[in-house]
Amino acid sequence: MNHKELIANMAAKMNAPKSVVADLLDITVSTCTELLVEEKTIGFQSFGNFEVRKKEERLSVHPSTQIRTLIPPKLVVNFKQSNILKEKLKDLPHHD
Amino acid sequence: MIKDKISSQEIIDLVSSKAVVSKRAAEEFLKVMISTIEDALIAGESVKIKNLGTFKLQWNEPRKSVNIQTGAEIILDGYYKVSFTPDVILKDLVNEPFAHLEPIVLEQENIEPIQEDTDVALDPLRIFTEQASEIKDLISEIQSLSPKSKSVVKPIAKPIVRTIVDEQKVEIKIEAERIEIKPEEVAKIEEIEELAAPVLEYIAEKKTESVIVHQEQMILRDKDGSYTASDEAAEFGSSPFLDDYKYKKKPKVWIWILLAIILLSGAGSGLCLLYPPAMDFTQSTLNNCITGMVKITGNISNSGMFKTVNGWFVSTPQKSEMTQSIVIPKDTTDDDSISSIKPIDSLQVMFDNPRVYTKFIASERIRGGSRLTLMSKRYYGSKDFWVYIYEANKVKILNPDNIAKGTLIRIPKLDPRLIDAANPRCVKKALELHDLYVK
Numbered sequence: 001m002n003h004k005e006l007i008a009n010m011a012a013k014m015n016a017p018k019s020v021v022a023d024l025l026d027i028t029v030s031t032c033t034e035l036l037v038e039e040k041t042i043g044f045q046s047f048g049n050f051e052v053r054k055k056e057e058r059l060s061v062h063p064s065t066q067i068r069t070l071i072p073p074k075l076v077v078n079f080k081q082s083n084i085l086k087e088k089l090k091d092l093p094h095h096d
Numbered sequence: 097m098i099k100d101k102i103s104s105q106e107i108i109d110l111v112s113s114k115a116v117v118s119k120r121a122a123e124e125f126l127k128v129m130i131s132t133i134e135d136a137l138i139a140g141e142s143v144k145i146k147n148l149g150t151f152k153l154q155w156n157e158p159r160k161s162v163n164i165q166t167g168a169e170i171i172l173d174g175y176y177k178v179s180f181t182p183d184v185i186l187k188d189l190v191n192e193p194f195a196h197l198e199p200i201v202l203e204q205e206n207i208e209p210i211q212e213d214t215d216v217a218l219d220p221l222r223i224f225t226e227q228a229s230e231i232k233d234l235i236s237e238i239q240s241l242s243p244k245s246k247s248v249v250k251p252i253a254k255p256i257v258r259t260i261v262d263e264q265k266v267e268i269k270i271e272a273e274r275i276e277i278k279p280e281e282v283a284k285i286e287e288i289e290e291l292a293a294p295v296l297e298y299i300a301e302k303k304t305e306s307v308i309v310h311q312e313q314m315i316l317r318d319k320d321g322s323y324t325a326s327d328e329a330a331e332f333g334s335s336p337f338l339d340d341y342k343y344k345k346k347p348k349v350w351i352w353i354l355l356a357i358i359l360l361s362g363a364g365s366g367l368c369l370l371y372p373p374a375m376d377f378t379q380s381t382l383n384n385c386i387t388g389m390v391k392i393t394g395n396i397s398n399s400g401m402f403k404t405v406n407g408w409f410v411s412t413p414q415k416s417e418m419t420q421s422i423v424i425p426k427d428t429t430d431d432d433s434i435s436s437i438k439p440i441d442s443l444q445v446m447f448d449n450p451r452v453y454t455k456f457i458a459s460e461r462i463r464g465g466s467r468l469t470l471m472s473k474r475y476y477g478s479k480d481f482w483v484y485i486y487e488a489n490k491v492k493i494l495n496p497d498n499i500a501k502g503t504l505i506r507i508p509k510l511d512p513r514l515i516d517a518a519n520p521r522c523v524k525k526a527l528e529l530h531d532l533y534v535k
Contacts, residue, residue, distance in 0.1 A: 001136045003146040009132045014124065024125045027115045029148045031107060037189050041101045047130045048178065049101075052190055059202070064464050072197030075190050077149070079180030085134065089153070089176040092138060 036077055048081040137178060149182040446514055447525050453488035455509035462503040468496060475507050478517035483529035484510055496533055 001009070007025060011018045032050065035042055041051040057073040081089075104126060112122040133151060136143045142152040158174040188195065460471060472482035486496050488508040493499050516522045 001141045002144045006129075006132060006136070006143060006145065009136075010125075010128050013128045013132060021125070024111065024115055024117070024122070025129065025145070026147075028107070028111050028126070028129070029145060031110045031114065032148065033186055033189055035102055035107075036186065037192065039190075042107065043101055043103055044107075044126075044130060045104045047134070050180075064466070066464060068202040070200040070202055072194060072199060074194050074197075077180070077182040077186060077190050079149075079151075079178065081178040085178060086175065088134065088138065089178070092153075092176055 039075070044082075046082055046084045048079055048085060051078050051080070052076070053078045145183075147183055147185050149180055149186055152179050152181070153177070154179040443513060443519075443521060446511060447521075451484065451487060453484075453506075453508035456488075456506045457509050459504055459506040462499045462501055462505060464501060466499070466505075468499070468505070471505065471507060476510065476515040476517075478515070478523075480517070480523050480526040480530070481510070481515045483526050483533060484508060484515070486533060487529075 003025075007018050007022050010025070011021045014021065032042055036050060036052055039052045041049055043049045052075050055074050055076055058071050060069050060071050061067070062069070108119055108122045108126055111117075111126070112119045115122070117125075133143050137151060137153050140153065142150055144150045154177045156175050156177055159172050161170050161172050162168070163170055182190070457475060460466070468482035468485050469479035471485055473479040476484075482496075485505065485507060486493060489503075489505050492503050492505070499505075513519075514522060
């Protein structure tokens with residue numbers, strides 16, 4: 001499901017025009033982004049937590065060329081599902 | 097790093113103030129958003145939100161774990177996890193504080209070329225020194241050998257021939273006795289071993305004899321002037337020049353013979369003691385085997401002949417019995433596997449039997465970073481079956497985790513049933529082998 005489909009689905013559920021939903025979604029995303037840039041954790045009840053984690057610098061060795069590279073530290077957005085969501089997903093049958 | 101947790105309520109407040117909507121509307125919007133995302137995820141779809149990222153479901157396999165208190169093994173159930181991949185825009189924005197940093201290729205890379213350079217630079221020197229040492233060794237060898245070779249080695253070679261020739265001349269011309277003696281002596285020389293001493297004695301005797309004979313001959317010649325001596329002497333006298341030659345030559349010749357015999361006996365005994373036992377042993381065993389085989393085949397052919405002689409009707413059933421007795425094990429196994437659950441048995445048989453690799457699909461040379469697992473993935477579709485490649489190339493591989501570069505690895509052709517990644521038993525077997533080889 002891509003962005004457009006999501007907006008369409010939400011608009012159908014809310015009985016609201018797509019443009020309004022799209023605006024709201026954009027604003028929500030931008031606020032989330034701003035908060036994440038400030039390295040804050042966002043917790044959505046019953047869904048999960050977005051948090052920024054720092055990946056420490058590390059030394060990587062290319063397995064075939066043996067070139068050693070120093071990978072600088074970086075900040076990464078991490079999402080952890082809430083237990084409520086996990087429980088919901090538990091009921092899903094595993095078909096692989 | 098300050099980690100303030102912002103609740104959904106705060107998000108609602110922020111959104112409502114920004115979008116100039118009522119908090120209730122914002123709350124409803126957020127709820128709907130989350131519920132739609134959840135629904136889509138439960139339906140097995142991935143959800144992509146522009147500028148934020150993608151939500152996806154990821155199945156985590158069940159795995160073994162150990163209860164820390166009791167040490168008992170527990171199996172953690174598999175579960176679905178919502179994985180979130182941030183959008184590039186979000187990623188970059190978040191990583192802004194470290195954006196200026198770039199991966200640095202460490203000096204290691206700089207060191208390596210230097211090392212290579214030094215290696216290259218050193219190589220000629222190394223070769224030079226090696227050559228120099230070799231030359232030195234050679235010179236020293238030559239120096240140590242040269243006096244000997246002048247005094248001993250070279251003369252030996254020629255005099256041996258000469259002595260033999262001389263002996264032949266002498267002995268042919270002397271008497272039948274001597275001719276008889278000579279082969280014995282030659283045989284003794286050839287035999288060498290510990291008989292060297294008697295031979296030497298023998299030669300000494302011969303020498304004295306010949307000297308005596310010559311002396312006699314000389315006396316006789318002196319006495320009679322002409323060649324009218326006894327029968328013995330007459331024969332000698334038939335070639336006076338040669339006799340003189342012999343007489344002059346003989347002392348030297350005998351010395352050379354002695355030396356040659358000593359050397360030959362030494363070398364021969366050494367050879368006899370060191371090499372032949374093993375060779376003899378192997379040869380004898382081989383011969384035994386061959387003779388045994390020959391006997392067996394002979395027996396078989398004889399029996400077959402007998403049977404054919406006895407008549408076709410008698411012989412053919414017997415033969416078939418024989419073949420049956422040989423084939424019986426295979427047949428029984430096949431029958432069993434067919435009659436009972438076929439795949440399990442045939443697989444078990446395959447697992448239990450030592451695998452013999454005769455056919456090969458391809459061969460690869462190990463480069464830096466080559467892995468058996470990668471080859472296995474490429475040729476068999478799963479990296480678990482690398483063990484079979486290892487088995488097939490066990491001779492060349494000391495450590496499967498670190499194979500020497502340039503090693504030629506042959507990829508064996510395997511029964512497709514053995515490398516069925518969908519069959520958990522195949523995977524289990526491969527893992528068992530893995531444990532066996534890696535430990």
